[in-house]
Amino acid sequence: MIVETAKSCTNRPRISKTFIFCQLGDPMLRTNLNRLPNLNARLNQWVESPFVYRCLRIDWAIERLITQGLPLKLWRIRRLANIRDFSEALQTYAIAQVIRYS
Numbered sequence: 555m556i557v558e559t560a561k562s563c564t565n566r567p568r569i570s571k572t573f574i575f576c577q578l579g580d581p582m583l584r585t586n587l588n589r590l591p592n593l594n595a596r597l598n599q600w601v602e603s604p605f606v607y608r609c610l611r612i613d614w615a616i617e618r619l620i621t622q623g624l625p626l627k628l629w630r631i632r633r634l635a636n637i638r639d640f641s642e643a644l645q646t647y648a649i650a651q652v653i654r655y656s
Contacts, residue, residue, distance in 0.1 A: 557600045564614060568607040571597055605643065611635040612648050616655055626652045 556577045560566050567573055574597060575584045587594050602610075615634035619626055631648050632640050640648075 568604065569600060569602050571601055574600065608635070608637050608644055609647050611637060612644065612651060616648075616651055620655065626655060628652070 556574060557569055560569055560573070560577075571584075575581075583590070583593070587597075612631060612635050615631045616626060618634055619630055624630060628645070628648060631652070637644065
């Protein structure tokens with residue numbers, strides 16, 4: 555339920571194990587995670603990688619630029635997405651999204 559609620563928000567932090575544990579508020583789960591293999595496996599399914607989260611931020615930035623009526627320039631997307639280390643893979647993803655929306 556925590557993950558679904560977090561994913562429904564548009565401006566949210568990355569869903570990581572730390573985020574989920576903070577939302578649960580139970581420090582015993584984190585310390586005994588090695589004794590709970592089913593929980594650990596489920597957490598690994600819910601957690602999103604930094605790359606996936608950055609792609610999501612790129613999508614949000616493109617949607618925002620479209621609603622504001624601004625041109626889809628790579629520097630605007632990078633600035634709105636607030637991604638400092640814009641890797642080549644992220645740049646390729648952003649260009650593909652710009653082509654898709656154009």
